[in-house]
Amino acid sequence: MPINAGPEFIRAQKEFLAAKTLEEKIERLKKMISLAPKHKGAENLLANLKSRLAKLKQELIRRKKVKKHSQQGIRKEGDAQITLIGYTNSGKSLLLSKLTHAIPKISKFPYTTIKPEQGILNIGALIQILDLPSLKNNQEDKETLGYANNSDLVLIIGLSTDEIKKILEKLKTKKVIIVINKSDIIDEDKIKRQFLGAIAVSALQNKNINQLKKKIFDSLDIIRVYTKQPGHEPEKKPIVLKKNAFVEDFAKKIHKDFIKNFKFAKIWRNKTLKKVGLKYLIKDQDIIEVHI
Numbered sequence: 001m002p003i004n005a006g007p008e009f010i011r012a013q014k015e016f017l018a019a020k021t022l023e024e025k026i027e028r029l030k031k032m033i034s035l036a037p038k039h040k041g042a043e044n045l046l047a048n049l050k051s052r053l054a055k056l057k058q059e060l061i062r063r064k065k066v067k068k069h070s071q072q073g074i075r076k077e078g079d080a081q082i083t084l085i086g087y088t089n090s091g092k093s094l095l096l097s098k099l100t101h102a103i104p105k106i107s108k109f110p111y112t113t114i115k116p117e118q119g120i121l122n123i124g125a126l127i128q129i130l131d132l133p134s135l136k137n138n139q140e141d142k143e144t145l146g147y148a149n150n151s152d153l154v155l156i157i158g159l160s161t162d163e164i165k166k167i168l169e170k171l172k173t174k175k176v177i178i179v180i181n182k183s184d185i186i187d188e189d190k191i192k193r194q195f196l197g198a199i200a201v202s203a204l205q206n207k208n209i210n211q212l213k214k215k216i217f218d219s220l221d222i223i224r225v226y227t228k229q230p231g232h233e234p235e236k237k238p239i240v241l242k243k244n245a246f247v248e249d250f251a252k253k254i255h256k257d258f259i260k261n262f263k264f265a266k267i268w269r270n271k272t273l274k275k276v277g278l279k280y281l282i283k284d285q286d287i288i289e290v291h292i
């Protein structure tokens with residue numbers, strides 16, 4: 001039986017055959033289906049097109065899954081995740097090795113870091129640090145920027161005003177610390193005047209590394225508080241909470257029954273003891289004893 005497809009269908013078919021991407025193929029095939037003759041003699045054709053469309057859609061889903069999986073190459077760990085971003089040779093990998101126990105490749109040759117390297121900075125709270133591949137101003141930056149925008153805080157490692165400006169433009173997140181590295185060999189004052197709040201360090205000479213750790217903690221808006229059992233010393237490992245948490249939030253995190261049976265809490269702050277209720281605001285370094 002003749003199919004008698006109209007000129008519009010023929011054109012749509014040509015466009016479909018010329019499609020380059022999977023998304024294009026799907027869109028154009030849908031158009032072909034909508035223009036295909038619907039009479040009995042064209043049933044096979046229509047069924048054929050529909051089954052092709054189903055296959056293309058499946059392929060799209062599969063590709064998306066693969067992409068998602070590869071992006072999740074590094075899982076978030078610890079109490080917060082921060083990322084190091086910058087151009088090649090700015091010293092990101094050396095800095096990672098100074099902030100954590102990680103041993104990444106460090107080299108004067110460009111683009112030594114080809115995938116994110118990770119380490120854990122222990123400042124009571126455990127901070128996961130990702131040392132990202134250097135920016136290249138090309139398509140590859142997309143994945144790198146994705147990691148940065150998804151982290152809790154980005155450290156921009158820059159050696160010049162120009163570099164820092166470019167990186168700020170690329171980033172979506174506003175949660176950044178500007179770190180001027182190599183302060184042993186570059187003039188940081190001019191850059192600092194442009195970016196108030198920037199911190200100058202030297203990863204090579206361990207200059208200002210502890211100040212940087214403190215700045216990282218202060219920028220994360222978290223607090224470390226220590227649980228204490230009546231008659232015992234406080235725990236060494238802190239509980240990490242968001243800034244401006246109440247005794248209530250602390251109690252909830254320890255045990256769900258703590259709220260229900262709560263009587264009062266004792267808080268030691270700067271060696272001073274205070275008896276408080278659930279709505280009391282807690283601060284970094286508080287020691288808390290909950291009574292039920």
Ligand SMILES: Nc1nc2c(ncn2[C@@H]2O[C@H](COP(=O)(O)OP(=O)(O)O)[C@@H](O)[C@H]2O)c(=O)[nH]1
Pocket residue numbers: 086087088089090091092093094095105106107108111112113134181182183184185201202203204205
């Ligand atoms: N003078 C000096 N050199 C540094 C400093 N930090 C890193 N470097 C050197 O710069 C080069 C690149 O360091 P690397 O950490 O691999 O840079 P990345 O590409 O940003 O990861 C290496 O030769 C490092 O020894 C620093 O603070 N001062």
Ligand SMILES: [Mg+2]
Pocket residue numbers: 092093094105106112113
């Ligand atoms: Mg590197």
